[in-house]
Amino acid sequence: xxxxxxxxxxxxxxxxxxxEGAVYGLLAxxxxxxxxxxxxxxxxxxxxxxxxAHSPFPIHGMDEAMGLGNSKVGVITFFxxxxxxFALGWWMQWWMGAVDYPLNIxxxxxxxxxxxxxxxxxxxxxxxALAGVAAMLALNGLPRPYNPLFYSKNFARVTDDGFFLFxxxxxxxxxxxxxxxLLEQLxxxxxxxxxxxxxxxxxxxxxxxxxxxxPTS
Amino acid sequence: xxxxxxxxxxxxxxxxxxPTRAQAEPRYRLPEDVRIWAVPLAxxxxxxxxxxxxxxxxxxxxxxxxxxxxxxxLSLALGALFFVMIQHLTRAQWVVAVxxxxxxxxxxxxxxxxxxxxxxxxxxxxxxxxxxxxxxPASPEYDxxxxxxxxxxxxxFFLVRVGFYFFIWTLLAYKxxxxxxxxxxxxxxxxxxxxxxxxxxxxxxxxxxxxxASYDFLMSxxxxxxxxxxxxxFFAGAFFVALGxxxxxxxxxxxxxxLAGVVRPPHFQDLGKLMFGFTAFWAYIAFSQYMLIxxxxxxxxxxxxxxxxEHGWEGISQLLIWGHFVLPFLILLPxxxxxxxxxxxxxxxWFAIIHWIDLFWIxxxxxxxxxxxxxxxxxxxxxxxxxxVGLLFYRLSRHxxxxxxxxxxxxxxxLH
Numbered sequence: 230x231x232x233x234x235x236x237x238x239x240x241x242x243x244x245x246x247x248x249e250g251a252v253y254g255l256l257a258x259x260x261x262x263x264x265x266x267x268x269x270x271x272x273x274x275x276x277x278x279x280x281x282a283h284s285p286f287p288i289h290g291m292d293e294a295m296g297l298g299n300s301k302v303g304v305i306t307f308f309x310x311x312x313x314x315f316a317l318g319w320w321m322q323w324w325m326g327a328v329d330y331p332l333n334i335x336x337x338x339x340x341x342x343x344x345x346x347x348x349x350x351x352x353x354x355x356x357x358a359l360a361g362v363a364a365m366l367a368l369n370g371l372p373r374p375y376n377p378l379f380y381s382k383n384f385a386r387v388t389d390d391g392f393f394l395f396x397x398x399x400x401x402x403x404x405x406x407x408x409x410x411l412l413e414q415l416x417x418x419x420x421x422x423x424x425x426x427x428x429x430x431x432x433x434x435x436x437x438x439x440x441x442x443x444p445t446s
Numbered sequence: 447x448x449x450x451x452x453x454x455x456x457x458x459x460x461x462x463x464x465p466t467r468a469q470a471e472p473r474y475r476l477p478e479d480v481r482i483w484a485v486p487l488a489x490x491x492x493x494x495x496x497x498x499x500x501x502x503x504x505x506x507x508x509x510x511x512x513x514x515x516x517x518x519x520l521s522l523a524l525g526a527l528f529f530v531m532i533q534h535l536t537r538a539q540w541v542v543a544v545x546x547x548x549x550x551x552x553x554x555x556x557x558x559x560x561x562x563x564x565x566x567x568x569x570x571x572x573x574x575x576x577x578x579x580x581x582x583p584a585s586p587e588y589d590x591x592x593x594x595x596x597x598x599x600x601x602x603f604f605l606v607r608v609g610f611y612f613f614i615w616t617l618l619a620y621k622x623x624x625x626x627x628x629x630x631x632x633x634x635x636x637x638x639x640x641x642x643x644x645x646x647x648x649x650x651x652x653x654x655x656x657x658x659a660s661y662d663f664l665m666s667x668x669x670x671x672x673x674x675x676x677x678x679x680f681f682a683g684a685f686f687v688a689l690g691x692x693x694x695x696x697x698x699x700x701x702x703x704x705l706a707g708v709v710r711p712p713h714f715q716d717l718g719k720l721m722f723g724f725t726a727f728w729a730y731i732a733f734s735q736y737m738l739i740x741x742x743x744x745x746x747x748x749x750x751x752x753x754x755x756e757h758g759w760e761g762i763s764q765l766l767i768w769g770h771f772v773l774p775f776l777i778l779l780p781x782x783x784x785x786x787x788x789x790x791x792x793x794x795x796w797f798a799i800i801h802w803i804d805l806f807w808i809x810x811x812x813x814x815x816x817x818x819x820x821x822x823x824x825x826x827x828x829x830x831x832x833x834x835v836g837l838l839f840y841r842l843s844r845h846x847x848x849x850x851x852x853x854x855x856x857x858x859x860x861l862h
Contacts (some may be wrong), residue, residue, distance in 0.1 A: 299781060307779070335743070343740045346733060 236399070240279050242370030245397035247425035253377040254279075254397040255408050256384065257417030262288045265392040268415040270294040272396065275411060279400035283384075283393040302364045310360025311353055318352030319345065377425040395423070450628050459556045461841045463624060469631045470846030476704055476839070483839035490832020493825045500822040501564075507820050509568030510813045514805045515827035516561060517663055518687070519834045521680070521801065523554040524656055525688020527615065528681070530622050531645035531652065534638075540716050542858035543709050546848055547699075548692050549626050550841040552619035554834050559612050561830060575599040575669040591670055599669060607662055611655045618648040626849050633851040656681050664805070667812045671750040675735045682728040683801050689724060690797025693717045697791025705847055711785045712861040718784030721793060725778065729771035754807060758817025762807045769800045802827055 236246060247253045259265040262284060269282050273296045282291055292298075322345035326332075331339045366372065378384050378395060387393055394417065396408050405422070412420055451464035467475060476482060501508040526548040533541045569576045580589040581596055592599065621644040629637045657677025665676045673679075693714065699705045739747045754763050774793060783789055806823065849855060 303781065341740075343733075343737045346737065 248398040253425040257412040258419040279397035305364040306361040310356040314353040314356025318349035465844035487836025493829030511822040511826040521684035525684040526551040534645040539854040687801035690794035694794030722778035
């Protein structure tokens with residue numbers, strides 16, 4: 230149960246588990262952003278959930294086509310960083326000024342709200358920003374130095390002129406033949422099976438003829 | 447293309463241009479129903495007539511209540527002026543579908559000049575610095591501080607300044623309003639550049655005139671007190687209330703039928719973002735003013751706040767913190783809240799109420815030591831607002847509800 234929860238959480242970050250036989254998923258290339266957008270929408274419609282689109286630049290409308298919904302960064306930021314920074318700033322001002330080291334400065338109260346507001350505000354902003362960046366990284370599954378997609382030579386073009394759609398083998402609907410047909414129907418080409426060979430001790434599964442992943446040097 | 451005809455004098459005060467309704471696309475027309483503008487106008491005039499009774503009973507109370515209501519309407523028009531100019535200067539595209547109502551609101555300035563006349567009769571009751579005895583060294587009322595400020599605070603110069611402010615504001619309003627309405631019938635491609643040009647030289651003049659107007663109309667009610675940030679404070683409130691009012695009007699228009707499908711949740715989300723932002727901006731300015739005076743702790747500055755932190759006024763001060771900042775900030779913070787036109791519209795109405803309370807809190811402690819509400823506060827405020835809203839919808843009923851030939855209109859309509 231917990232394992233299943235963890236798996237779907239990781240999948241939402243774009244970290245998928247390989248199937249038996251190290252099959253990680255199918256990668257297809259598309260000719261242009263519009264084709265990729267169309268493919269993402271159709272793949273979503275076909276019931277796939279574990280898939281990701283890769284492009285050299287953000288494509289307007291892709292989040293909607295992939296059915297990603299609203300970003301959760303704002304909510305996480307508010308309920309962690311914002312409230313924590315606010316409370317900590319208030320507490321710190323009171324504890325330092327009135328408890329730990331009270332100093333009489335021109336007869337002002339040891340703790341008063343007006344001069345504390347800027348500090349509370351700054352700490353709120355600081356903690357919100359840090360929590361926001363941390364939440365963004367976590368939700369994206371970053372930093373991620375290793376990704377099985379890097380085994381594909383063709384995929385290197387994603388930073389230049391390549392538009393790719395990847396369907397993970399961990400998706401319950403994934404079927405190597407049917408998924409490949411779907412990608413072909415949608416206009417995908419250079420379709421290749423990606424294998425997760427990240428762990429050295431794992432023995433590579435026999436690869437079906439004609440679908441050999443590009444070997445690493 | 448046929449040029450838009452100009453109105454002649456008395457009508458010019460209400461709308462400087464002849465109707466262009468016939469040339470507007472049918473879906474951009476307000477329904478042909480006189481009640482839309484006649485009802486608020488009649489209510490407003492009625493309430494102002496009732497207020498005259500109050501003037502007979504208690505003239506100083508009438509003048510203060512009237513000044514609060516009048517500055518409320520002034521801040522609506524000034525906020526709308528900033529709204530229109532900043533959108534032209536930034537070449538904002540999203541805003542085109544919701545720009546006509548603020549443009550029509552601009553032409554409130556000529557009416558405000560007429561409505562300023564009662565205040566002229568109340569200068570003695572409103573402004574302590576108009577009393578000649580405070581400048582007479584032989585008089586027991588002699589006030590050396592005010593005597594030192596006499597070069598600025600005297601009635602002739604005050605009137606010259608007010609005249610100058612309204613000249614500038616009316617000129618800007620005339621240019622921006624008529625250019626936009628002319629564009630409805632004459633898609634002259636040079637109009638957007640002209641609108642930008644007017645906004646460019648208008649913006650610095652706007653900043654100076656708004657700041658000094660706030661000193662003259664509100665800050666000089668307590669002529670010993672001064673705060674250099676007061677102009678920004680007034681501007682923050684003005685833009686805040688204008689955003690709320692514009693949004694609330696559009697929510698009502700969309701819910702009643704006209705503009706349904708034209709102004710959509712994405713527009714309300716963007717208006718909501720501005721409302722949210724200027725809630726925080728107002729709080730930032732209000733707090734900056736308060737904190738510096740608190741820290742400096744100089745009697746001539748702190749006295750103003752002292753009046754507002756006792757005798758019941760402290761309740762209003764608390765209300766401003768919560769109602770003008772904390773609650774609107776938290777309510778408008780989530781993405782989903784700004785996508786709900788009804789919620790954003792209700793917040794817009796709340797913005798109008800809380801901004802009136804803000805002005806009430808600035809002006810009324812000068813008259814009453816104890817927190818006092820008077821029925822004149824409400825009749826003067828709603829009476830003036832009724833006149834302004836009635837005339838606003840009168841202008842809107844004569845022209846298209848959308849700048850229909852603006853080059854960015856299609857993009858604004860496709861906003862998502």
